Amino acid sequence: MIGKKIKIVLADDEELFRKGIYFLLQREPNIEVIFEAANGNQLMDFLKNNSKHPDIILMDLKMPLLNGVEATKLIAQQFPEIKIIALTSYNTKSFIVNMIEVGASSFLVKNSTPQEMILTINEVINKGFYYNESVMKVLTEVNSSSSQKSILFKQEELTTxxxxxxxxxxxxxxxxxxAERLFIxxxxxxxxxxxxxxxxGSQNIAGLVVYAIQNKIVII
Amino acid sequence: MIGKKIKIVLADDEELFRKGIYFLLQREPNIEVIFEAANGNQLMDFLKNNSKHPDIILMDLKMPLLNGVEATKLIAQQFPEIKIIALTSYNTKSFIVNMIEVGASSFLVKNSTPQEMILTINEVINKGFYYNESVMKVLTEVNSSSSQKSILFKQEELTTxxxxxxxxxxxxxxxxxxAERLFIxxxxxxxxxxxxxxxxGSQNIAGLVVYAIQNKIVII
DNA sequence: AATGGACTACGTATAACTACCTATTTTTAA
DNA sequence: TTAAAAATAGGTAGTTATACGTAGTCCATT
Structure with missing residues (x-):
């Protein structure tokens, strides 16, 4: 990566956050932000219509229209050379497992320091992935627990x-x-x-809601 | 305000967001960030122990330990000369009404542009308050509706x-x-x-589950 | 042309939840 | 010690959700 800037795309619905990160990254001589997306659709459009692809996408999970989990899944399939760093406010187990499963290369809570963010970016470029301590802890917990079913056996996909x-x-x-709203x-x-x-695999509405939230079908 | 910098305190639990805003504001010659707080408690400690008070606090609503609404309430009582600009991800009616009621001088969604943020800061300094179009719209809606009860009366706490x-x-x-499990x-x-x-304020189980997760009564 | 998936729709039940009341006992706090 | 809050329990009724079937239409792929 010597003499070549790391190309980054920011995907986050909050403009203030994006601009902030933009100025943070601008101070790094070896990093270049080439695009900002406010939602997953904008991001996918950019990737499809531009030959200049980023090395890394900093992807917020909570975005309108097409959220970060879904966008990550699509990008991991269509543009596997692009590394994705998932950004979120909380590092709950379900968040982490979900993002790793759909193809995220790293995981960064928004409460990280700028130094950690820079470190993560560089590690992902150099090694292809980077999981910090707390993420590794969660991953080992998950692998050593008996509740692997839910994550190992991939769930049946829900239709639109x-x-x-x-x-x-x-x-x-x-x-x-x-019924009224959907005209059916x-x-x-x-x-x-x-x-x-x-x-x-739910018993009632409560199970459905928990599932929807865990799987980011609804964002709360 | 000529020749005198506007002193600002940032209160947000996400360090990346704070640092980002910091660098955004640093580019403004008439603005000076004098402190950053990661939660309401840190903020209150700073205000109590420092004679140098900010002109404006940019306050995130969602913070651990002492959240933005509670912190705003305390500050409006104890340090009424400090203006508070509420920051949030969504500009829902309940958010806005809550913050205005407890004493916020302005309201800024995180999806605003840096220009809007600067404008808001300057307007608050000059006029004491600033509500943009969408906030005004919500406020007029609220005042003309009869469903004020639910938002004026703060929600009751749940029992054990x-x-x-x-x-x-x-x-x-x-x-x-x-019933069986609780022997009742x-x-x-x-x-x-x-x-x-x-x-x-829920209609059915779905609402209860969402509430429970949002309020960390159940962790998923 | 055929297969399968998605979406659509209905019948007949039962189970579960919600609304709107009253009311007693226990616990907590003023 | 007295009032308030919490926890308990019930009546009656109506609404909503779930279980377990079947089955036609549309659409894309084979």
Whole structure:
């Protein structure tokens, strides 16, 4: 990487945060921010329409339209050479496991110092990945626990419609309300609910909501 | 304010965000950041122990230990000469109304541009307050609506028993199961459920689960 | 042309939850 | 020690969710 700047794309819905990070990174001579995206769709558009790709994407998880988890999944498939550093406010177990599973190369809580961020970027460039202590701790915990099923056996994917219904359930809408909003029969919504319960392995609404939040289908 | 720098304190639990804003503000010749706090307690300690007070506090709402709303309330009482600009990710009605009620002079979503932030700071210094268009819109909506109760009266705290029931609800237990586990009548559990719905302002289980997760009553 | 997945929809039940009441006992705090 | 809050329990009724079936249509891929 000598004599060649690390190209970075920032993906975060908060402009103030993006600009802040931009000025932080601007002070680094070997780093160049080539694009800023406010959501996953903007990011995907940029990657598709520009031949100049970044080395690293600093990706916030909580973004409108297309969130960070989904965007990471897509990018890991379509542009595997791009390394992704997941940014989030909290480093909960489900966050970390999710992001690593979909292809994130590193994980950075927003409460990190600028030094840690620079270190992470450089480590990812040099080694291809970088997990700090707390992330490693979570990962070893997960691997040594018996609750591996949930993460090792990949969950059945929800369909688009099922996700829509799930989102509305999480917004406290009843079956009738969901049906009205989606212009479909309440019976159809019931079918979707049944499928959701089966696919997510839930007993009732509570399980659905927890699943939706853990899997970032709804962001709270 | 000619020849005198505007003294600012940053209060936000995310160090990356703080540092970013710091560098953004550093480029302004008439602005000086005199302190950074990671939570409300640090902020209050600084104000109590330093004679040099800020003109403005940029206050994030979501902070550990002592959050932005509570901190704002305290500061508005104890140091009324300090102007507070509330920072948040979303400009929901409840956020805005809460912050204005406890004494915030302005309101800035994190998705604002740096220019808007600078403008807001200068307006607050010159006029004492500044509400942008979207905030004004929300405020007029609120004043003209009759649903003021729910936002003017702050929510009641949950009791220990209610929290226990809420946790079990989030674990997908039914009323009967909860009753059995707590050695109480199902009717009592129902009473607790009713109270939970009222206190949390929820319509159904989904709302309860979201509330529980947001308020860290259950950790996922 | 056929297969399979997604989306749609319904029948018939039962289980579970929510609304709106009252009311007693126990615990806590003024 | 007295009032307030919390925890307990019930009546009655209505609404909503879940279980377990079946089945047609659309659409993309084979």
């Amino acid at each position: 419609r099922e996700r829509e219904v799930l989102e509305l359930i999480c917004s406290q809408h009843s079956t009738a309300e969901i 029969s309440p019976r159809t919504v019931e079918t979707h609910r049944t499928t959701l319960l089966i696919k997510t | 028993r209610e929290r226990e029931v809420l946790e079990l609800i989030c674990s997908q237990h039914s009323t009967a199961e909860i 009548s199902p009717r009592t559990v129902e009473t607790h459920r009713t109270t939970l719905l009222i206190k949390t």
